[in-house]
Amino acid sequence: MERGKxxxxxxxxxxxxxxxxxxxxxFAATSVTVVSVSHYSADTFEISxxxxxERYSGIDYALNGPxxxxxxxxxxxxxxxxxxxxxxxxxxxxxxxxxxxxxxxxTLSGRDLSSVFLDQKISDQWPNATSSEIITKxxxxxxxxxxxxxxxxxxxxxSDRGSAGAVQERVAWDVMVDLAKKEGFDLWVSGRTLYFxxxxxxxxxxxxxxxPDGRGGPVTNLQTxxxxxxxxxxxxxxxxVKTWNSKTKAKFTGTAKRSGGxxxxxxxxxxxxSVPGLTQDQAQAEAQKRLAAISKHERVIDFSLxxxxxxxxxxxxxxxxxxxxxxxxxxxxxxxxxRSLSVSGGFTMSIxxxxxxxILTPDGNVS
Numbered sequence: 001m002e003r004g005k006x007x008x009x010x011x012x013x014x015x016x017x018x019x020x021x022x023x024x025x026x027f028a029a030t031s032v033t034v035v036s037v038s039h040y041s042a043d044t045f046e047i048s049x050x051x052x053x054e055r056y057s058g059i060d061y062a063l064n065g066p067x068x069x070x071x072x073x074x075x076x077x078x079x080x081x082x083x084x085x086x087x088x089x090x091x092x093x094x095x096x097x098x099x100x101x102x103x104x105x106x107t108l109s110g111r112d113l114s115s116v117f118l119d120q121k122i123s124d125q126w127p128n129a130t131s132s133e134i135i136t137k138x139x140x141x142x143x144x145x146x147x148x149x150x151x152x153x154x155x156x157x158x159s160d161r162g163s164a165g166a167v168q169e170r171v172a173w174d175v176m177v178d179l180a181k182k183e184g185f186d187l188w189v190s191g192r193t194l195y196f197x198x199x200x201x202x203x204x205x206x207x208x209x210x211x212p213d214g215r216g217g218p219v220t221n222l223q224t225x226x227x228x229x230x231x232x233x234x235x236x237x238x239x240x241v242k243t244w245n246s247k248t249k250a251k252f253t254g255t256a257k258r259s260g261g262x263x264x265x266x267x268x269x270x271x272x273x274s275v276p277g278l279t280q281d282q283a284q285a286e287a288q289k290r291l292a293a294i295s296k297h298e299r300v301i302d303f304s305l306x307x308x309x310x311x312x313x314x315x316x317x318x319x320x321x322x323x324x325x326x327x328x329x330x331x332x333x334x335x336x337x338x339r340s341l342s343v344s345g346g347f348t349m350s351i352x353x354x355x356x357x358x359i360l361t362p363d364g365n366v367s
Contacts, residue, residue, distance in 0.1 A: 015076040016307065016347040019085060020047055022069050022093070022108070028053045030105075031342035032071050034088045036313040038335055040177045040187055042111040042118060043313075045071055045089045051104050067093040069110055073309050073341065086309045088339060090191045091115060114189040116142045117173035125166035131155055131179040132196060135187075138172060139194035149197040151183050184289075186314065199314070205331050206315050208303060211322035219322075221305055223348075227328055228300040236268040241287040243278035254283030256291040300354045301332055307339050307347035317353045330355060 020029040033046045047069060070090040074082035091112040098106050111118070117138065126134050132148040134155060139146035167175050176196075180187035186199045210220040241254040275286055301319060311317075317332045319325075332353035339349040 015080075016341060017074050017076055017082060018341045019072040019074065020069065021072075022047075023067055027069075031340070031345075032088075033338065033340045034071060036089075036334075036337040036339075038313050038333070040173075040180065042114045042189075043089055043091070044111050045069065045091065045109070047071070047108040048105055051098060051100065051106050053106070067108075069093050069108060073307075073347070087191055088309065112189050113142075113144060113192060113194075114173060116144075117176060118171065120172040121169050122172045122175065123168045123170075126155060127166070129155060131183050131185075134179060135176060135194070135196040138176060142194075143192075144189070145193040147193060147195050147197065149185065155179065155182075188314075203315070205318035206311050207318050207320055208301075208305075209320040209322070210324075211320075212324050222303045223306070224302075224304045224350075226302040227325070228302070230298050230300075237291060238268055238270050239287045239291040240270070240272045241278070241283045241290065242272065242274050243283045243286075244276060252278065252280040252283045254278075254280070254285070254287035256284075256287035258291055298355070299328065299330075299332075300335075300352065301328070302350070302352050304348060304350040307341065307349045309339075311337065311349075311351075313337055317351070 018029065018032055020027040020032060027047065027049060029047045029049045031046075031048045035044045037043060068091070071088045072085040073088055074085040076082050089112055091110050092115055093108050093110040094115070095109045096106065097109070120142075122138075126137075129137075130151045130153060132151040135148045136146045139148070176187055179185075180196065184198065185196055188195050208222055208225075210218055210222055210225055213219050237258045239256045242251070243254070244251045271290065273286075273290060275283070278286060301317075311334075313334050313336075315334065317334055319328055319330065319332065321329055323329070332355045335352045335354055337349060337351050339347070341347045
């Protein structure tokens with residue numbers, strides 16, 4: 001594998017700075033934590049500051065309705081100037097915790113703007129609309145910009161699956177996630193923009209490298225590294241998706257299998273799901289998707305390193321050990337990324353990523 005191809009080197013001397021704004025007013029935080037997650041969930045944040053900062057900032061978030069926070073990070077040059085700020089997260093504040101003793105601090109916690117949909121229940125119907133049209137309508141109604149990749153199939157017309165063609169008192173985000181899963185799309189909110197689009201895995205992976213140097217000390221860009229393998233998920237896996245159509249009374253079963261190799265004496269792990277209203281082809285496709293989701297948990301890597309604002313939860317991560325740990329040299333899907341910046345601890349991040357067992361060929365392809 002060609003190390004460094006996917007990841008540009010960080011500056012030799014870094015001077016990370018954080019900028020926090022609450023309701024468009026500067027908030028002098030002493031520490032921030034941002035957690036980015038996959039699986040159609042909301043990213044979260046925590047902002048801490050001395051109570052005195054809260055008193056003198058003039059921010060009345062407790063009594064003045066919804067409050068909005070933005071956390072940006074930048075790198076100062078030798079003169080202390082910052083040319084570019086990168087927004088780590090922007091969203092609504094959910095809770096304010098004040099601790100007069102012993103710390104004399106205030107902590108603001110919140111979520112990105114997917115919280116607007118998570119906290120909203122809707123009743124509506126879209127008999128002649130596509131998934132992208134429904135997503136766009138809901139996003140615009142919430143006051144967000146929308147970048148939705150166009151889809152063509154009308155929602156709710158293929159079967160009686162109980163899809164988003166008509167909903168009654170359902171959480172808006174759950175409806176949107178159903179549409180994303182139906183199309184095989186990703187769904188997330190960044191800043192004030194709602195995204196609905198097919199996953200993009202064509203870009204180069206982000207490289208995490210660890211190689212022993214032969215004298216007991218590793219060559220690495222990591223601070224910690226832990227490798228976990230599920231021996232249960234390393235077995236053969238079979239997934240069944242059973243479905244039926246209440247109108248036609250037809251029943252179908254989709255089946256997907258994965259071989260874990262020749263492991264004598266180990267039983268096949270069987271997973272059975274019931275999903276109403278699918279055709280045979282849809283049941284087969286659903287079984288394949290669920291098998292892929294289960295298999296991703298076989299191998300998990302946890303590592304920490306200096307903070308890097310460029311890594312996205314939608315980037316692939318490649319572990320490069322220079323051949324020292326060949327069974328682990330593969331691409332992984334990030335599950336969560338936790339970034340922390342504080343006066344005492346600097347800018348750090350920890351990552352959990354997962355994937356099934358696979359082998360990378362010398363040209364970087366998966367066999």
